[in-house]
Amino acid sequence: MAKGHASSVNAILDFTYKHIKDEFSFLDAGCGNGWVVRKVGNxxxxxxxxxxxxxxSMIDKAIxxxxxxxxxxxDLIDWIPDEKVDVVF
Structure with missing residues (x-):
């Protein structure tokens, strides 16, 4: 996944990071193997x-x-988050 989407994801994240000045929380809705979560989490x-x-299987791999x-x-259609986050991807 990272190879095919890395350039567009990096562009979106670079834009996002330019507007963030304080600590933030992040949610990746449809995270697959978690590569964006790991990237942003760092x-x-x-x-x-x-x-x-x-x-x-994707969540197990991410974990x-x-x-x-x-x-x-x-299931994102029915899922209700437990808490608010600052950035949703």
């Missing part, structure tokens, strides 16, 4: 990064790679 101002995806951030397997 930003020095990111205090929480969450990934949500409907595929159990196996990354124990730092939060991942949930949920």
């Amino acid at each position: 930003h020095p101002l990111c205090n929480k990064a969450i990934g949500v995806d409907g595929s159990r 196996s790679i990354d124990s730092k951030n939060t991942y949930e397997c949920e």
Whole structure:
């Protein structure tokens, strides 16, 4: 996934980072294997990064790679977040 979407994702994130001056929380709706969650979670101002995806295998893969951030397997149509976040991707 990262290879095919990396340039467009990086452009969006660069734009977003230019407008963030304080700590922020991040949600990737449809996170797949979590590569964007991991990338944003490493930003020095990111205090929480969450990934949500409907595929159990993708969430399991994300969790196996990354124990730092939060991942949930949920149907995004019915999912209600537990908390507010600053940035939704």
